[in-house]
Amino acid sequence: MTGDGAASDTVADRGIGMLLILPAVALLAIFIIYPLVKAVGYSFLNWDGVGPKTSAGLSNYTALWKNSVERSALEHAGILIVFFAIIPTFLGLVAAALIARIPRKGLVVYRVIYFLPQVLVTVVVAIVWTWLLAPSGGGTVNAIINLFGFHVHTAWLGDFSTAMISLGLIAVWLDFGLCFVLFLSGVQRISPSLYEAARVDGASLFDEFFRITVPMLRREIGVALTITTVASLQSFTLIYAATNGGPGNATIVPGLLVYRDAFQLGAVGSASAIGVALALLTFIFTVVIRMLLEPPGNRRRMRLRLRPRRA
Amino acid sequence: MFTRTERYGTLFILLAAAAITLYPIVALISAALESVKANVNSINFWHSLSLSSFKYAWNAGDFSQYMVNTAIMTIGVLVISAIVATVAAYAIVHLRPFGSRLLFFVCVIGFMLPVEVLITPWYYELRSMNLLNGYWALILPQAAQSVAFGIFWMRSAFMAVPESLVEAATLDGASRWHMFRFVLVPSVKPALKTMSALVFLWTWNAFLLPLVVESNPNRYTVTIGLSTFQGAHFANYGALGAGAVLAALPVVLVYLISQRSFISGMFAGSTVG
Amino acid sequence: MASITLNAVSKTYSNDVQAVDDVSLDIADGELMVLVGPSGCGKTTLMRMISGLERVTAGQIKIGDRDVTMAAPKERDVAMVFQNYALYPHMTVAENIGFPLRLRGVGKREIATKVAAATEILGLSQSESRRPPELSGGQRQRVAMGRAIVREPSVFLMDEPLSNLDAKLRVEMRSEILNIQRRVGVATVYVTHDQTEAMTMGDRVAVLEAGRLLQCDVPQTIYDEPANVTVAAFIGSPAMNLFEGTLGADGTLRIGEETLTLEPATLPSGLRGAGEHPVIFGVRPEDLRVAGEGDSFITGTVELVEALGSDLLVHMDTSARRAQLPEFGGDDELPPEAEVSGRGRFVARLEPRAGVRIGDTLRLTPDPARTHFFDPASGQKTR
Numbered sequence: 001m002t003g004d005g006a007a008s009d010t011v012a013d014r015g016i017g018m019l020l021i022l023p024a025v026a027l028l029a030i031f032i033i034y035p036l037v038k039a040v041g042y043s044f045l046n047w048d049g050v051g052p053k054t055s056a057g058l059s060n061y062t063a064l065w066k067n068s069v070e071r072s073a074l075e076h077a078g079i080l081i082v083f084f085a086i087i088p089t090f091l092g093l094v095a096a097a098l099i100a101r102i103p104r105k106g107l108v109v110y111r112v113i114y115f116l117p118q119v120l121v122t123v124v125v126a127i128v129w130t131w132l133l134a135p136s137g138g139g140t141v142n143a144i145i146n147l148f149g150f151h152v153h154t155a156w157l158g159d160f161s162t163a164m165i166s167l168g169l170i171a172v173w174l175d176f177g178l179c180f181v182l183f184l185s186g187v188q189r190i191s192p193s194l195y196e197a198a199r200v201d202g203a204s205l206f207d208e209f210f211r212i213t214v215p216m217l218r219r220e221i222g223v224a225l226t227i228t229t230v231a232s233l234q235s236f237t238l239i240y241a242a243t244n245g246g247p248g249n250a251t252i253v254p255g256l257l258v259y260r261d262a263f264q265l266g267a268v269g270s271a272s273a274i275g276v277a278l279a280l281l282t283f284i285f286t287v288v289i290r291m292l293l294e295p296p297g298n299r300r301r302m303r304l305r306l307r308p309r310r311a
Numbered sequence: 312m313f314t315r316t317e318r319y320g321t322l323f324i325l326l327a328a329a330a331i332t333l334y335p336i337v338a339l340i341s342a343a344l345e346s347v348k349a350n351v352n353s354i355n356f357w358h359s360l361s362l363s364s365f366k367y368a369w370n371a372g373d374f375s376q377y378m379v380n381t382a383i384m385t386i387g388v389l390v391i392s393a394i395v396a397t398v399a400a401y402a403i404v405h406l407r408p409f410g411s412r413l414l415f416f417v418c419v420i421g422f423m424l425p426v427e428v429l430i431t432p433w434y435y436e437l438r439s440m441n442l443l444n445g446y447w448a449l450i451l452p453q454a455a456q457s458v459a460f461g462i463f464w465m466r467s468a469f470m471a472v473p474e475s476l477v478e479a480a481t482l483d484g485a486s487r488w489h490m491f492r493f494v495l496v497p498s499v500k501p502a503l504k505t506m507s508a509l510v511f512l513w514t515w516n517a518f519l520l521p522l523v524v525e526s527n528p529n530r531y532t533v534t535i536g537l538s539t540f541q542g543a544h545f546a547n548y549g550a551l552g553a554g555a556v557l558a559a560l561p562v563v564l565v566y567l568i569s570q571r572s573f574i575s576g577m578f579a580g581s582t583v584g
Numbered sequence: 585m586a587s588i589t590l591n592a593v594s595k596t597y598s599n600d601v602q603a604v605d606d607v608s609l610d611i612a613d614g615e616l617m618v619l620v621g622p623s624g625c626g627k628t629t630l631m632r633m634i635s636g637l638e639r640v641t642a643g644q645i646k647i648g649d650r651d652v653t654m655a656a657p658k659e660r661d662v663a664m665v666f667q668n669y670a671l672y673p674h675m676t677v678a679e680n681i682g683f684p685l686r687l688r689g690v691g692k693r694e695i696a697t698k699v700a701a702a703t704e705i706l707g708l709s710q711s712e713s714r715r716p717p718e719l720s721g722g723q724r725q726r727v728a729m730g731r732a733i734v735r736e737p738s739v740f741l742m743d744e745p746l747s748n749l750d751a752k753l754r755v756e757m758r759s760e761i762l763n764i765q766r767r768v769g770v771a772t773v774y775v776t777h778d779q780t781e782a783m784t785m786g787d788r789v790a791v792l793e794a795g796r797l798l799q800c801d802v803p804q805t806i807y808d809e810p811a812n813v814t815v816a817a818f819i820g821s822p823a824m825n826l827f828e829g830t831l832g833a834d835g836t837l838r839i840g841e842e843t844l845t846l847e848p849a850t851l852p853s854g855l856r857g858a859g860e861h862p863v864i865f866g867v868r869p870e871d872l873r874v875a876g877e878g879d880s881f882i883t884g885t886v887e888l889v890e891a892l893g894s895d896l897l898v899h900m901d902t903s904a905r906r907a908q909l910p911e912f913g914g915d916d917e918l919p920p921e922a923e924v925s926g927r928g929r930f931v932a933r934l935e936p937r938a939g940v941r942i943g944d945t946l947r948l949t950p951d952p953a954r955t956h957f958f959d960p961a962s963g964q965k966t967r
Contacts, residue, residue, distance in 0.1 A: 017406030024399035031455035035432035139354030275428030479670035
């Protein structure tokens, strides 16, 4: 237990330990390791799930950029990263920074409210926003815009040019609260006297933001970006329930492609390749974000982080 | 020190953000309270206050079954992962059996893996185990993922227990079991609560897995049920809204009760490295 | 009720760091033995080996007549008070104190009685149902002690129990701990890095450095007759003046450019007789006085005067060279010029109204009976 082992550390302990980790090992081996290995295996095959398996070499992977639909999916994933991660993070930072300098009370209530979208079942979010983004009808976004004298009848989710952006805006709604709450707690660590001193020294709002708030929230920014980026790469449910990739393939995303290929088009190899690519991208993004935001002194052993699951 | 403009400006921002956040939710509730027969297909705030849509969704809409299925799945995953992960994390930290490091590494990979890469092999694996269309198909894969997260999470929690506490208990005469029961588990209870809240949210919200492994409507979870319900009732905001509220309610309730756990949990996990 | 015997105990870590080096010690039943020394000297490691929390690499530990070297901690009947108290935060005071008894299967009623008795002694009766986070530092300390004494152990171990308390509380708790220890009458090992605590609390004091036992004796002897230059420097505040010098056969001591003439009769026998010996010369600040007519003296300029009210501490700059003792810089830090030129300061404790001021030229003479000589090579006292 301590130092080089207390006088009672025994082999028996290790034996019991092995028994205790056995269930975990079994579960992980059967449902994580084995499937992962299988997925990689499938990715090099042409297979429809029932018939014979033939080798596909690397074609499933090269299809990622050769195939126009897959390319679209990746592009859309990129757009989603902007809307899931970058915009909410930025907005959250600005909002938290604005709040930062003013003594506040009763923030708990706000926190509970802002975080609410995160705990709503994703299908529910999709349904409600489908309603709100309908071309016409009471209470919709169009109705609100029209209150100001416009005459808008856009089918936000049904129109090729606006569908992806609309999904992005739903994503902002979803993730803003997460970022805001995160930065709020981080900002409460920053002593108001820092801002007061900066004021006295003649700092502008920009200065305060970029020279005090942002650097001190480095860690939180990293967390926010990681959680949201990883979530955006895996956004299946929201897209499926809101547009199902449509209209046409205007909102196709990698997650959807996996489902279609594997369970509707009988292209298991292709689906697996996309899945593996997603896994790699997730890993890469996590590492990159971590490295970018670690204060220059600390770039040593990289350890891995939490990701939320939206299955 | 701070100008009025700043104070009111801040308040305005906070309120505006709250309004934008709550608007869709208010719209949802408002729709759910529409009478199901009225077949309303747009949002009229507080137009009616009928519970008929809920009755409809619950009975004719089979949401009662869906809720039960989801509850079974979620509780199954929760119980299995809480026990397996806590015990394994304890072992890794205090008993250090062979393979501890490898196990931890696998856990980190395990909960970082997107479902999309696992879903296809899961399907074929569960098919060959003859588990499709049953509860185990829903429970086991998610239990594995939750165990991966859980071991990561609880290991931190066990490691955070001060060494001196463990030593004090040793000197007081505690056996391994006493230590676990009287010192370690009480110390990690908050972490366990947070982990449970998060696993509950993720599991209840599961979509891709149930979509793929359940083709029998009797076994649909509430997420899948809601999705098919949407197909059939897209023009009946009352019915659809009620179904949605039913689906969302349990997690929201758990959230409201334990929101501190929830929020700190989602973040803390990302800074523990 | 038992004694503790340590026989040539050593501890080497797997990275070849030797934490404890061949320590032998006897602690009598009921005695309070203080282990003192600078950070890293091995005192805590030694205590943890007695408790069983650290394994012994070599040597033997006995509690009473039992050889416990290989025994598990709970078989040794040892109770320990930790530096940070290590109280169970989720249990009440009563539950904390009663925990060891509960583990042994003692009946509820008996536990309640014993806990009540302990809280009575410790003045905690009012707080029995509160939890550690609600208690003050001093109260937590007492709960930690309560948990230890309720077991009626054979041996008490205390790991710097006062270091987390503020100065005033520390003084109060010192006497409380002593009282409790006397009442319980059990062999106690008390670890501290504070030499004042060591001197005031120990029946005997064991000074350690780099894993080795330098000296073990009653406090006054450690103070008056340090066996080793490290002990001499560590015990006593302000620290003993220790300087490099050369001693001639006729009693002439040259330190830097100063020369002191000492009575050969007062010199250690090992230094009388032919030839010159390099020595480390030591004299405590209170054993220096202003030189009078006919006294042999060291002279220098007064650099600093600290008026304590009860004494006047005078720092005098001289050409003498300080002895090199890396761990104990002492209270006074050398100014940069002095370090280069090797100049050192003598600190003298004079009468409060001696009228010495900064810039004065001062002449100091040592009390001949209270000078110490150490061998520069080994650090040991020359006898």
